[in-house]
Amino acid sequence: MIQLEGITKSFGSLQVLKGIDLIINKGEVVSIVGPSGAGKTTLLQIMGTLDKPDSGRIVLNGTEVNRLKEKELSAFRNKEIGFVFQFHQLLPEFTALENVMIPALIQGISASEAKKNAREMLDFLGLAERASHKPAELSGGEKQRVAVARALINHPSVVLADEPSGSLDTQNKIELHRLFFDLRDKLGQTFVIVTHDEELAAQTDRTIHIVDGMIK
Template sequence: MIDIKGITKSFGSLQVLKGIDLHINKGEVVSIVGPSGAGKTTLLQILGTLDKADSGSVIVDGIDTGKLSRNKLSEFRNRHLGFVFQFHQLLPEFTAIENIMIPANIAGIKTKEAKARAEELLEFMGLSDRADHKPNELSGGEKQRVAVARALINNPAVILADEPSGSLDSKNKEELHKLFFELRDKFGQTFVIVTHDETLATLTDRTIHLKDGLIQNEQKAENQ
């Protein structure tokens, strides 16, 4: 599913990633943990094609992202990757269902088809009655569930999440974490999650520990 080989990245004289090799299987929920400055978010951004590595390769679903032109890279990102951020990043002027439909609209999917898919996702999230509400009318947990639905709209190969539960209270954190595993179990969805949340990290199939730009160790869940 995902093959990362020899990834390095520097910002000026500071080398943030020093040679990362990592394989992630389809349907796997993987967390990336480590102290601030370890390179977690940089690695996630390179995997998400939002930044380029200085050297190495990132292959997702058999596609070498480093060989794509800028236009093809944008198309690849839209169709193969879903993103969930700490602060949901919903557009305030649009309703929940309109926010969810945005990636599908960008992909050129017909409005009727995109809306049907968005309604299906809202139902799965337990948010059908919130479809026409704007972000300022939603709770923090509801906003993040809408953001997850938006990430899923184009049936991506992998969802990349950067501190997805970082802004939530304990109840909503627990519900969001449960949702990730429901999506994996029902749809075979692959997740790569950067997190400081130790509870979430212990739940994932595998935890990648980064330190000083290198993978220090990998830890499988106890039930693996």
């Protein structure tokens, strides 16, 4: 599913990743943990093709993404990868339904089909009655579930989550963590989650520890 070979990354004189080799299998829920500054988010961004490594090879769902041109890479990212961030990053002027539709519209799906798919996804996540609400009218937990729906709208092969429960209270955190495993079981997605949450890490199929830019 995901294969990283010899991934390095520096910012100026600071080497953040020092030769990462990692394989993540289809359908796994994997957590990446480590101290602040260890390189977790940088690794996730490279895995998600949002950033490029200085050296190394990335194969995602059979495609060597290093070889893709920028336009091809954008299309690949939109189709194959879903993202969930700590602060949902919903667009405030759009409703929950409209926010979820955006990746489908970018992919070129018709507005009517995108709306239908977005409604189904919100319904699946228990948010059907909140579809017409804007982010300011939603609770923290609801916003993050809308963000998950947006990440799933194009049925990506992998969902990458960066501290997804970091801004949630205890109950919403528990519900979001349960949701990831339910989605894996029902939809077959692979999840890679950067987290400081020890309880979430303990629940995942495998925990990757990064210290000083290396897997320990």
